[in-house]
Amino acid sequence: MDVSSIFKEGNACFPVCKMERYIVGFVLELMTRQQVLDLYFMEARSKVLDLAAFLDRVDRAEGKEDFRLNALRHAMSHLQGRQLRRAEKVLLSLSDPSSLPIERALGQGACGAWSGPTPDRQRKKKSKSP
Amino acid sequence: MRYIEPHGHMVSRTTDDYHDMATAGCQVVCEPAFWAGFDRNSAAGFYDYFSQLTEQEPKRAARYGIQHYSWICLNPKESENLELAEEVLSIIPEFLAKPRVLGVGEIGLNKNSRNELKVLEKHVDIAAKHDQLILVHTPHLEDKLKGTRLILDLLRNDSRISPERVIIDHVEEHTVKMVLNRGFWAGMTLYPESKCTSARAIDILDLFGTDRIWMNSACDWGHSVPLAVPRTALEMKKRGYSRDVIDKMIYRNPIEFLSQCPKFKVPEE
Numbered sequence: 001m002d003v004s005s006i007f008k009e010g011n012a013c014f015p016v017c018k019m020e021r022y023i024v025g026f027v028l029e030l031m032t033r034q035q036v037l038d039l040y041f042m043e044a045r046s047k048v049l050d051l052a053a054f055l056d057r058v059d060r061a062e063g064k065e066d067f068r069l070n071a072l073r074h075a076m077s078h079l080q081g082r083q084l085r086r087a088e089k090v091l092l093s094l095s096d097p098s099s100l101p102i103e104r105a106l107g108q109g110a111c112g113a114w115s116g117p118t119p120d121r122q123r124k125k126k127s128k129s130p
Numbered sequence: 131m132r133y134i135e136p137h138g139h140m141v142s143r144t145t146d147d148y149h150d151m152a153t154a155g156c157q158v159v160c161e162p163a164f165w166a167g168f169d170r171n172s173a174a175g176f177y178d179y180f181s182q183l184t185e186q187e188p189k190r191a192a193r194y195g196i197q198h199y200s201w202i203c204l205n206p207k208e209s210e211n212l213e214l215a216e217e218v219l220s221i222i223p224e225f226l227a228k229p230r231v232l233g234v235g236e237i238g239l240n241k242n243s244r245n246e247l248k249v250l251e252k253h254v255d256i257a258a259k260h261d262q263l264i265l266v267h268t269p270h271l272e273d274k275l276k277g278t279r280l281i282l283d284l285l286r287n288d289s290r291i292s293p294e295r296v297i298i299d300h301v302e303e304h305t306v307k308m309v310l311n312r313g314f315w316a317g318m319t320l321y322p323e324s325k326c327t328s329a330r331a332i333d334i335l336d337l338f339g340t341d342r343i344w345m346n347s348a349c350d351w352g353h354s355v356p357l358a359v360p361r362t363a364l365e366m367k368k369r370g371y372s373r374d375v376i377d378k379m380i381y382r383n384p385i386e387f388l389s390q391c392p393k394f395k396v397p398e399e
Contacts, residue, residue, distance in 0.1 A: 030336055031369055031370060035370075039368060039369070040329065043329075085303070087303045087330060087333070088303040088304045091274075091275070091302055091303055091304040092275065092304050094271070094272055095272050095273075095274065095275035095276070095304065096242075096272050096273055096275065096276045097275070097276070098276060099276065099279065099280075101242050101243055101244045101246070101247050101280065102241060102242055102243050102244070103243065103244060104210065104243055104244070104245070105209075105210050105240060105241035105242075105243040105245070105246060106241075107241070108165075108207050108240065108241075109270075110241075110269065110270040110271035110272055110273050111271070111272065112271045112272060112324075113271075113272055114272045
């Protein structure tokens with residue numbers, strides 16, 4: 001594939017993307033940070049606000065929460081810091097990590113989060129056990 | 131702009147959608163067999179649906195200058211009833227012989243159950259026996275990672291299946307690498323909420339390149355956008371992708387994969 005034809009001339013690579021380039025084995029010239037911010041900042045700002053408002057809405061509401069809220073909180077922990085592949089980590093944290101097929105499909109839909117223990121819960125469980 | 135919609139459930143869309151897609155440059159639409167939103171009760175119901183896909187829908191698309199092809203199967207959401215599944219599987223070969231049917235699809239898993247796996251195995255057997263291309267649906271949301279692994283293992287264990295003749299659809303950041311690394315084609319579905327947004331799909335292209343991958347809207351009766359492919363092409367342009375690479379992604383790549391079926395005809399320029 002002619003990767004050089006993909007991108008505009010003169011675009012600097014992100015320093016943080018050097019690892020990505022190494023992983024996929026070819027050189028990419030991505031947009032500059034400034035260009036990414038110009039194109040996507042307002043959209044990201046809006047989504048963070050929506051998320052914040054959603055969490056406020058949940059907290060204002062009465063009654064018990066279910067496993068999805070804890071799963072979402074755990075997924076959000078991957079947004080902190082400078083480590084790459086955040087989207088992949090969020091998806092993995094919301095996924096069923098088991099490997100065997102289930103006995104029977106009782107419904108059609110998926111709810112977006114796995115109902116099993118998050119790694120945090122698993123750690124707590126292990127630390128309590130003798 | 132010219133583009134191919136490689137995965138659209140057009141029986142669920144209006145003629146206005148065909149009009150908009152044609153206006154945006156759509157030349158071909160490919161329609162995999164799908165779940166109707168409720169479980170059908172008889173093989174006769176599937177027979178009528180397959181007839182609609184192979185006979186009626188190409189005529190509707192042709193009114194807008196769009197070529198229509200289809201894929202035939204029992205959708206994984208309806209695989210739990212093995213008795214009915216067997217009846218439906220028995221009528222599939224008749225439709226695979228139709229002139230506008232590209233292969234077996236979209237087969238795969240939904241909730242990753244044992245019966246779904248059994249029916250998937252039977253579909254793969256039909257595809258191998260009839261030398262068909264395969265289009266695979268991977269499960270939704272929290273079930274996708276596990277389902278994709280199960281599907282890839284099943285396909286890799288059948289020596290009759292060539293990975294380059296199989297497209298694994300609905301990949302996301304956590305599944306695309308395992309699909310491409312094992313030699314399969316990957317499909318990215320552009321949905322407003324689930325699956326990939328345009329921005330994330332282009333991120334995946336940034337990281338994995340543009341070989342053996344396509345984009346589709348998978349527009350159906352649910353929350354979906356029939357123009358998702360040309361809108362993503364526009365976003366690729368904003369992000370500095372050249373016209374040539376955009377054309378490869380939305381037109382030449384689908385042709386490369388689909389041309390493995392001798393019934394697929396490249397649109398005339």
